[in-house]
Amino acid sequence: MSDASVVTVASPCTGVCRIDPGTGWCAGCLRTREEIKGWRASDDDAKRAVLAVLAGRRTGAASSSDA
Structure with missing residues (x-):
């Protein structure tokens, strides 16, 4: 198996x-x-x-810091 075939989420x-x-x-x-x-x-x-949840948290955190 080559290294190129192993793709992981950072x-x-x-x-x-x-x-x-x-x-x-x-x-x-x-x-x-x-x-x-x-x-x-x-x-x-x-x-x-988890990354999808984090995107929502970032949006919420940005909104609350703008207030």
Whole structure:
């Protein structure tokens, strides 16, 4: 099997690892502790599902910071 056939979903980690006590989300990537802990063991479909949730969190976080 060649390396080109192995495609994985990249981690959204930004290296800013601090959990916000108000939201329970990481300040850098907006994942919960559970999402962070489970990332490596998750299959690509589960990772894509988390990324979709994160997109919604980013939108919500941007909206609330604009207010």
